[in-house]
Amino acid sequence: MSEEKELTFEEAMAQLEEIVEKLEEGDVPLEKAISFFQEGMRLSKLCHDKLQHVEKQMEYILREDGELEPFAFQEE
Amino acid sequence: MADIKYVTVTALTKYIKRKFEVDPHLQDLWIKGEISNFTYHTRGHMYFTLKDENARIQAVMFAGYNRYLAFRPENGMKVLVRGEISVYEPSGNYQVYVKEMQPEGIGNLYLAYEQLKKRLEEEGLFSPEHKKPIPKFPRYVGVVTSPTGAAIRDIMTTIRRRYPIAKVILLPTLVQGEQAAPSIVRSIEKANELGYLDVLIVGRGGGSIEELWAFNEESVARAIFASNVPIISAVGHETDFTIADFVADLRAPTPTGAAELAVPHLTELLERLAQRKVRLIRAMKEKITYESERLVRVQKSYAFRYPKKLYEQKEQQLDMLMERLERQTMRLIEQKRERWQQYDLHLQKHHPAEKLKKAAEKQQVLTKSLEREMQTIFKQKQLLFTSLLSKLQVLSPLKIMERGYSLVYDEKQQLVKSVHQLGPGDSIKVRLQDGYLDCQVWGIEEV
Numbered sequence: 001m002s003e004e005k006e007l008t009f010e011e012a013m014a015q016l017e018e019i020v021e022k023l024e025e026g027d028v029p030l031e032k033a034i035s036f037f038q039e040g041m042r043l044s045k046l047c048h049d050k051l052q053h054v055e056k057q058m059e060y061i062l063r064e065d066g067e068l069e070p071f072a073f074q075e076e
Numbered sequence: 077m078a079d080i081k082y083v084t085v086t087a088l089t090k091y092i093k094r095k096f097e098v099d100p101h102l103q104d105l106w107i108k109g110e111i112s113n114f115t116y117h118t119r120g121h122m123y124f125t126l127k128d129e130n131a132r133i134q135a136v137m138f139a140g141y142n143r144y145l146a147f148r149p150e151n152g153m154k155v156l157v158r159g160e161i162s163v164y165e166p167s168g169n170y171q172v173y174v175k176e177m178q179p180e181g182i183g184n185l186y187l188a189y190e191q192l193k194k195r196l197e198e199e200g201l202f203s204p205e206h207k208k209p210i211p212k213f214p215r216y217v218g219v220v221t222s223p224t225g226a227a228i229r230d231i232m233t234t235i236r237r238r239y240p241i242a243k244v245i246l247l248p249t250l251v252q253g254e255q256a257a258p259s260i261v262r263s264i265e266k267a268n269e270l271g272y273l274d275v276l277i278v279g280r281g282g283g284s285i286e287e288l289w290a291f292n293e294e295s296v297a298r299a300i301f302a303s304n305v306p307i308i309s310a311v312g313h314e315t316d317f318t319i320a321d322f323v324a325d326l327r328a329p330t331p332t333g334a335a336e337l338a339v340p341h342l343t344e345l346l347e348r349l350a351q352r353k354v355r356l357i358r359a360m361k362e363k364i365t366y367e368s369e370r371l372v373r374v375q376k377s378y379a380f381r382y383p384k385k386l387y388e389q390k391e392q393q394l395d396m397l398m399e400r401l402e403r404q405t406m407r408l409i410e411q412k413r414e415r416w417q418q419y420d421l422h423l424q425k426h427h428p429a430e431k432l433k434k435a436a437e438k439q440q441v442l443t444k445s446l447e448r449e450m451q452t453i454f455k456q457k458q459l460l461f462t463s464l465l466s467k468l469q470v471l472s473p474l475k476i477m478e479r480g481y482s483l484v485y486d487e488k489q490q491l492v493k494s495v496h497q498l499g500p501g502d503s504i505k506v507r508l509q510d511g512y513l514d515c516q517v518w519g520i521e522e523v
Contacts, residue, residue: 010213013349020352023359026366033363040356047349051241051342059232061223061246062266071246073229 009050016043086165093163096170102161106187107172108180109133111153122149126157126172134164134171141175154180156187182285189292193319196294201301202322208306210326210337213345214274216243217338218305220263223248226281227310227331234335239342245273251280256290261299268304276303277334278320279310291318300324310334477509495520 007015019040022028028036061071083091096102109126116122120139125132135157149155159174178186196202217235221227223246235244247267250259260278267276278300280288290296291311300307300323309324310331321327328334374380469475473483484492485505492498498517506513 008213008215010211013213016349016352016356020355020359023356023363026359026363028363030363030367033360037356037360041353044349044353044356048346051346051349053241058236058240058242059244059246061248062270066266068245071223071244073223073232 007046009047012043012047012050016040016047019043085168089163089165089168092170093165096162104158104160106156106158107133108154108156111149111155112151114149114151122174124149124151126155134169135159135174136171137174137177142177145177147179149177156180156184185285185289185292189319192292192294192297193322196297196319196323201297206301208325210306210308211274212340214242214339216245216270216273217335218245218247218267218270218273218276220247220249220260220267220276220278221280221331222251225251227251227279230281230330230332231277231310231335234332235339238336239339239345241342242339245270251290252283252287253290257293257296260290260296264296264299264303264307273305275338276305276307277310277328277331277338278307278324279328279331279334280312281331282312288312288318291320293319296320297323308334308337474509477507483507495522 019036023033023036023040057070059071059073060068063069107126109128112125112127112132114122114124120142122137122142124135124137126135127133137157137159156178157172157174158176159172161170161172163170176186200206219228219231221231228246232244235242245267247263249263250256264276264278267273280291282288288311291309297319300309300320306325308326308328309318309321310328310333311318311320312330317327326337328337378385473481477483483506485507486492486497487503489505490497492504498504498520500517500519502517504515504517506515
């Protein structure tokens with residue numbers, strides 16, 4: 001799903017919060033509640049994955065030519 | 077001497093003091109001079125004389141102001157002080173009440189700093205409505221600082237610890253010396269050109285005011301103001317406020333502080349996420365429990381327990397309705413029947429048999445009279461006929477021939493009425509009473 005890729009962590013968290021609040025309000029029809037729940041669990045997993053997914057190289061330095069190059073701080 | 081006007085010393089001194097206080101030039105000014113007679117009173121106030129080659133002025137700096145001094149004033153030290161001029165009434169001295177003091181040199185920088193700060197503030201570069209919000213969960217954190225200073229190390233360490241999923245992009249920058257300001261400006265511009273940075277940390281570790289000076293340059297201030305990427309400033313330590321700090325969207329006291337402001341804490345986020353999941357599941361369970369209870373409640377309801385009750389009443393109603401229907405139908409039929417009978421009676425009265433009988437009678441009468449009439453007419457005609465016949469008999473040519481008359485016919489059987497119809501020699505037939513004579517004409521004689 002291309003739509004899925006566009007969802008940032010921030011948006012996913014916001015949607016999750018919204019769904020949790022709607023469910024907690026309680027006056028959601030059951031079928032709707034179930035789909036909310038499934039969507040919520042999916043968003044929860046998505047957020048969790050995003051948080052756990054750490055690339056090895058996360059620090060770069062911008063070279064004069066505009067290219068990024070891995071950067072490691074040299075301890076003095 | 078009684079009519080000579082005089083004033084008291086107190087009144088005069090108050091008058092002179094007021095003169096000082098209403099002069100705007102004396103309310104807030106910077107003075108350059110050298111410290112002498114410096115006394116640091118045990119109660120915290122500083123008393124000294126400011127002098128140059130030609131003049132001197134008494135000065136006092138109260139504890140409330142001097143506690144922020146970054147240096148210890150000494151006799152012979154050249155300084156810049158900022159303050160107001162007023163009169164100390166008990167001794168009749170005018171003196172400067174110092175609010176700020178800087179060693180000369182640095183003091184000049186401070187002057188420039190104050191002036192620029194005032195100008196940019198008036199221009200609105202510091203105003204809150206220009207502050208951009210810092211995104212909560214940045215993916216790309218740009219850092220404008222030196223690749224070798226402590227600042228980048230602190231920032232990287234902090235981000236790695238708190239939020240290792242963010243990418244850090246270092247824009248190597250000179251942050252000290254004459255080339256620092258243009259370098260910072262260029263880096264901020266490059267950071268904006270990258271286009272994907274969520275937040276930018278601009279800063280360096282602590283240092284002396286000269287070392288931090290680039291962050292007080294107008295060009296840097298304007299570059300920060302112009303940046304589309306939200307900027308967190310991180311210059312020096314807690315007490316140093318640079319112009320960059322005022323212009324930045326958010327100010328952090330240190331690079332570590334900036335990194336903390338730039339990214340959330342992953343552990344906290346995971347906890348929040350876990351909480352939401354728990355809330356999600358709890359809410360769903362509650363929903364199911366609630367709905368189940370509703371179902372049970374409904375199942376226990378009167379209608380479900382005594383379903384007969386639901387239709388017994390209806391049965392009764394149905395019976396009553398049926399009864400009414402029947403009664404009404406019967407009544408209706410009865411009504412119709414009555415009306416039919418009325419019509420029938422009426423109809424009987426006008427039955428055609430009666431008419432037929434009458435018509436037959438009339439027909440018989442008519443027939444008889446017709447016969448009678450016919451008979452009469454017939455007799456009349458017969459009588460007429462008989463009389464006519466006798467008249468005819470009277471007129472018959474035979475009767476005339478009985479008296480000696482005859483008829484002549486030519487060869488074509490045409491009755492000859494004139495002698496001109498015939499010539500001599502023509503054959504003729506003569507009809508007599510009792511037969512014919514075949515003759516020939518011998519001669520013609522007209523009479």
